[in-house]
Amino acid sequence: MPPRKKLRELLARPGLTIMPGAYDALSARLIEAEGYEALVAGGYAGIGSMLAQADMGQSNVRDYADHYARICNAVQIPVYADADTGFGGVHNIREMVRAFEAAGVAGLFIGDQTFPNRCGYLPGKQIVPVEQMLARIKAALDARRDPDLLIAARTDACGVEGLDAAIERCQLFMEAGADMAMPMGIDAIDDIKRVLREVKSPHMANISQAAGPKHRSLAELEAAGVSAVIFPSATLFAAAQAVRHVLRALKRDNGLANVGDDLLPLDDYYALVGLKDLMAREERYDQEAATLRRGRAAAE
DSSP states (O other): OOOOHHHHHHHSSSSEEEBOOOOHHHHHHHHHHOOSSSSOOOOHHHHHHSSSOOOOOOOHHHHHHHHHHHHHOOSSOEEEEEOTTTSSSHHHHHHHHHHHHHHOOOOOOOOOOOOSSSOOOOOOOOOOHHHHHHHHHHHHHHHHHTSSSEEEEEEEHHHOOOOHHHHHHHHHHTTTOOOOOEEEOOSHHHHHHHHHHSSOOEEEEEEEEGOOOOOOHHHHHHHOOOOOOEEEEEEEEEEHHHHHHHHHHHHHHTGGGGGGSSSSHHHHHHHHHHHHHHHHHHHHHHHHHHHHHHHHHHOO
């Protein structure tokens, strides 16, 4: 099944779909190899991996499109991508949708913060008037070429104006034609249940390291009727911690003898990155070239 149709199926089926976050192509490949059916590529992890900076909206649409293209090219499962605020006005949003669609994303979400966007869990965020966000949604819907590309509308209104405002915005987003509404910062189970009652949309919960400790079990989310849960930054934090651990051991022990178990075995790495297939492809091309050359020589 094509990834875009697959993402829509995952959100529509009963039960909870778990979507870890990829910060680059290799982490995406690991997610797929572990059997997950879809992944999210968020701006928080993207900025961390591309620039080693906190997510304050300092990247641009072309950097993100290239970043997402590498992730999509590494896997067959659906990639759900962060589009920040669309990177400008409605004309910028049109270009963003076309670029992300060409990159291969299965879905994307646009937020209602002011430009530039910042991580929704950081202080200082502001949201645009709802009419401006509705224009963003309309521009995104008009720009997509593939009707299966999922376009979601995110609001950070809960942290600025409260839960009632977030729900009202989500209702308007769905009326405007968005495929899904994403109210961010709504973490309590009772609040999630209210959103599910009042907003006719699949609900995607967000468990981000940026939010600090949030003790919501997956069983609770599934029982509430949540369609999917994303862990957008878990792999980024895991990778940073693992690299730091090995580097500190290397300096402390003057070698890697004490961290051998923390390193991916060489054969596992080569299997992950497809070395056998790459070498077989080289050999096939060499053989085909040699056959062609012998044929030409025999004809002469």
